[in-house]
Amino acid sequence: MIITAGSVGLKLSTRANLLVVSQVLLALGALSSPAATVSAPIVNLGYAQYQGSVDTATNITSFLGIRYAAPARIGDLRWAAPQPPSAVSGVQQATTQPDECNQAPGGNSLTNPFESTSVRKRAISQSEDCLFLNVYTPGSEVVATPGGGLPVAVFIHGGGYIQGAASDFNGADLIVDSNHGVISVLIQYRLGLFGFLPGEAVKEGGALNAGLLDQNYALQWVQTHISSFGGDPTKVTIWGESAGAGSVLQHIVAHGGNTQPPLFKNAMTSSTFLPSQYNYNDRIPEMLYSEVVNGTNCTSSSDTLSCLRAADVNTLETLNYNINANGFFGSYVFVPVVDGTFILERPTVTIREGRLNGNYLLSMTNSHEGNNFVDQSMTLDVADYVKALFPNFGPAQVAGAVTMYQNYGSNVNQADLVMGESIFVCPTYYLLTEFGERAWKGEFAIPPGLHGDDVQYYFISYGGGPPYNNSQFITAFSNSFMAMVMFETPDDRYTPGDITPSWASWRDDLTEMKFNETFAGAPDVHTLKTDSALLERCAYWLNVSAYTSQ
DSSP: OOOOHHHHTSOOOHHHHHHHHHHHHHHHHTTSOOOOOSSOOEEEOSSOEEEOEEETTTTEEEEEEEEOSOOTTSTTOTTSOOOOOOOOOSEEEOOSOOOEEOOOOOTTOTTOTTTTOGGGGSOOOEESOOOEEEEEEESSOOOOOTTOOEEEEEEEOOSTTTSOOGGGSOTHHHHHHTTSOOEEEEEOOOOHHHHOOOSHHHHHHSOTTHHHHHHHHHHHHHHHHGGGGTEEEEEEEEEEETHHHHHHHHHHHHHHHOOSSOOOSEEEEESOOOOOOOBTTSHHHHHHHHHHHHHTTOTTOSSHHHHHHHSOHHHHHHHHHHHHHTSSTTOOSSOOOBOSSSSOSOHHHHHHTTOOSOSEEEEEEETBOSGGGSOTTOOSOHHHHHHHHOTTOOHHHHHHHHHHHTTSSSHHHHHHHHHIIIIIIHHHHHHHHHHGGGEEEEEEOSTTOBTTTTGGGTSTTGGGSOSSOOHHHHHHHHHHHHHHHHHSSSOOOOSTTOOOOOOOOHHHHOEEEEEEEOTTSOEEEEEEEOOHHHHHHHHHHHHTHHHHTO
């Protein structure tokens, strides 16, 4: 891959050169051994010592595969809350990517953006023993900072709660984005059937939302240990994309918005994912639990959960795959539920009451969030699509939704908007409304502006790098997130030449920052007002949230 200044029509800055170096290094990673280790640092976490590796080209140290919780398959830990890892002696080499959690496909979706992620092409094994995280620090030395340190960005991967891994992304990219001003942490959590099995039996004998509890446990780990890496536990920002952003929303409303002690200060969401979140023992979650029980021949057991815990992992993984693949097109079956303990009520209820964890919020949406999750050859009429998406809707709710979108093009175009707005865009505005003057809103619109298209502009080595490889745009977009991490506002120009205009909080006058390019290919970053018609549609979705179970 050869990139020249002429290819972007600009003189590449030092930072842009770092972006290119990072991309090239990742491309070479499959062909060569890691960069030479210089004074590879060792961090003592009490229960284990981990030795990282230094990338001399970028001057970034990585610690890969740090165990933050005990293996989730030992004893009765399957569908149980995470437990502390056992102590191990000697120095553990933190130089290879950890096994990813067991994966599953989206609902019969050939255009699912997570189906073709690069991790699928790499030799990363799947396992129930997957509760690991990766830490990246600037520089070649790690200095413990009990009295302060660098801000910390904790990234939660997306994938519909059924796919994804820490190894999908290079946390060093965020350090480059920040001009070596942050520490980044990428976490893994149980997925699919293993992380989000619902039902009364799980409530009584295990832990619901195990995947969310894993994330919460990883955030507790950060509070306890990040100072050993030079980070400041009082300056933690949690961030995620898609289901990762949905996870951020879950942590914002966790414990009724009053998690104590606090686990993060700031929150960032990229394409907030809020599908139907039923009570754990509602009709649909119990049907799902029964399907898993039936598939493991546990129906005759007096203790079905114990029977499931004894089931062979391959049997469970086959079920995990098939149940998800058979879901409604573009949907995800195993997702968070209202468990009454960690998530006390439907998220929109907690949000509307303004009971929220976190001080500041930056939210980004993409211009066409729904398209990837709608069959673009769909023959359903919009009413049937809405009913399939929200099975608890009655005739009045269906008619209300159909009326809102009837003038927005073909049935496919309308379905794209229904999916994109009800599940991704509007939940973002619910959060923005309640954070008020402590929140900022942006939109990623580089064509085609589909869900997931933004990721390559902050994780610049992901998927081969940004298709629109313009250093001014990349700086403006990625710096907005890292400014939030470092300065608690995206309205800080810490990189000379940042073209982003002044960015007011969203509540001030409904101002958003749009990140786009012109027809001539020049970067176009400008402010605009939120569409009032969109906010009216969001108000409708919020009013029927008891029926959408959001």
